Amino acid sequence: MNQSAMGNTLNTWEEILREIEAKIGLRMYNLWFKNVRLLSLNDDTAIIGVPNFFIQRKICNNFEPFIRDSFKNVARINPSIQFQIENDVVQKEKNNKPISQSKSDNVSNQDATISNNKHLTLEDFIVGDCNRLAYASALEISKPGPAAFNTLFVHGAIGVGKTHLLQGIWNRLKTESANISVVYKPAENWTNEFVYSLKGGGLESFRKKYRSTDIFLVDDVHFLSNKKGVQEEFLHTFNTLHSLSKRVVFASDAHPRLMIQLKESLASRFMSGMIAKIEQPGFDTSLQILRSKASKIRKKIPENVLEFISEKFNENIRSMESALTTVLAYANINKKKIDLPMACNTLSELYVNAEKSVTLQDIERVIINYYKVSRSDIHSRNKSKNIVFSRQLCMYLSKTLTDSSYQEIGKYFGNKRHTTAIFAINKIKNKMKDDYEFKSQVENLTRKINNTVIS
Numbered sequence: 001m002n003q004s005a006m007g008n009t010l011n012t013w014e015e016i017l018r019e020i021e022a023k024i025g026l027r028m029y030n031l032w033f034k035n036v037r038l039l040s041l042n043d044d045t046a047i048i049g050v051p052n053f054f055i056q057r058k059i060c061n062n063f064e065p066f067i068r069d070s071f072k073n074v075a076r077i078n079p080s081i082q083f084q085i086e087n088d089v090v091q092k093e094k095n096n097k098p099i100s101q102s103k104s105d106n107v108s109n110q111d112a113t114i115s116n117n118k119h120l121t122l123e124d125f126i127v128g129d130c131n132r133l134a135y136a137s138a139l140e141i142s143k144p145g146p147a148a149f150n151t152l153f154v155h156g157a158i159g160v161g162k163t164h165l166l167q168g169i170w171n172r173l174k175t176e177s178a179n180i181s182v183v184y185k186p187a188e189n190w191t192n193e194f195v196y197s198l199k200g201g202g203l204e205s206f207r208k209k210y211r212s213t214d215i216f217l218v219d220d221v222h223f224l225s226n227k228k229g230v231q232e233e234f235l236h237t238f239n240t241l242h243s244l245s246k247r248v249v250f251a252s253d254a255h256p257r258l259m260i261q262l263k264e265s266l267a268s269r270f271m272s273g274m275i276a277k278i279e280q281p282g283f284d285t286s287l288q289i290l291r292s293k294a295s296k297i298r299k300k301i302p303e304n305v306l307e308f309i310s311e312k313f314n315e316n317i318r319s320m321e322s323a324l325t326t327v328l329a330y331a332n333i334n335k336k337k338i339d340l341p342m343a344c345n346t347l348s349e350l351y352v353n354a355e356k357s358v359t360l361q362d363i364e365r366v367i368i369n370y371y372k373v374s375r376s377d378i379h380s381r382n383k384s385k386n387i388v389f390s391r392q393l394c395m396y397l398s399k400t401l402t403d404s405s406y407q408e409i410g411k412y413f414g415n416k417r418h419t420t421a422i423f424a425i426n427k428i429k430n431k432m433k434d435d436y437e438f439k440s441q442v443e444n445l446t447r448k449i450n451n452t453v454i455s
Helices: 003-024 026-032 053-062 064-075 088-095 103-114 132-141 162-176 187-200 203-211 228-243 264-270 283-296 303-312 317-334 340-346 348-354 360-371 385-401 406-412 418-434 436-452
Strands: 037-041 045-050 080-085 151-156 182-186 215-219 247-252 274-278
Touching: 003 026, 003 037, 003 064, 026 053, 045 053, 045 064, 053 064, 053 080, 053 317, 064 080, 080 187, 132 151, 132 162, 132 247, 132 274, 151 162, 151 264, 162 182, 162 215, 162 247, 182 187, 187 203, 187 215, 187 228, 203 228, 228 247, 228 264, 283 303, 283 317, 303 317, 303 340, 317 340, 340 348, 360 385, 360 436, 385 406, 385 418, 385 436, 406 418, 418 436
Parallel strands: 045 080, 151 247, 151 274, 182 215, 215 247
Antiparallel strands: 037 045
């Protein structure tokens, strides 16, 4: 990249940061984005450098939609977002490199950062009613010798432990046998590697790598939705492994039947083995997780502080761990004793933000992304089946998740009358009563909407 292009890219990133600051406020911006920088950017991928795993996790959980929207608004592109933790060694190397790396370097870096989390083990996985079936299934498919099933599909909301299970399986197998070939890969990274191999003439090598493995663990397979060519290649990879009685484990935010624009043949393959759902952790399981976390880092934390965090931040495991890390960091920096008043004060802003009401815009944004419709269609008089359904679902979720009146909802979504909003909401209610799969889909969308609200 020449000097001019590099300067333009950095200017674009500065504009993106300014837009993010305007959306989330100066205090939150300084807390999470002050030391975040753009490492490379093209139309396909933006690699963002973060100082540590804690900040990476917080941005992934709460701010990634803002980053995506800002790239669309400022640069008119929609790249996949990848984060890279920059330690001192990496930083020294980066100082001698231009902002843009080769695609092959990017793939190599991704593999290095996603395959080595040795702290996520099955032994450390906290088991409760919310995840007991998924955990037992992970034990079964990772045991030596014949297993009861060769395909496992784990699904659940963001931050409930799906990646922990997959990494736990990977770590157990790598520990117990050096002769077993085990590959763990997020679907987005697999897709990028496939595209690079296709363009660079390395397709045969790529296929050999994934079709000769003994156990293939694929995270975030919902990423494959709406990517027909990629789905076809993935299906052939799965079929090859299945025909050889190899083991395959998938993790997704949604059940295969609820993954929009997924090939029927691939959905059928996903459902060909064991399917296990992980629910949101209840209070008791959340408390166990926090106790385990505190014990692992050898910190004595009062029980009432753990109970407070478990109660107020239990929308998912990541939020709880983030809150605990924040308390520990504050106590360490300010040389303070950890007690309940200190924890309440430290987390007060995060807790207030967690209580922020869902807005009609939050709902609209999730529905637009999920059903691949445009905002103008939602607000238009377009009566095509998909648009009408998306608009009705927006109205139902708006009535369920906000305090808006029928009149306000109708006016917002296309200047409709309040009677139109009532009709739409009742139609969605009736469909949920008659269709269990659709009800599960609405519950999944509700979780997505709640997760877009800053916590």
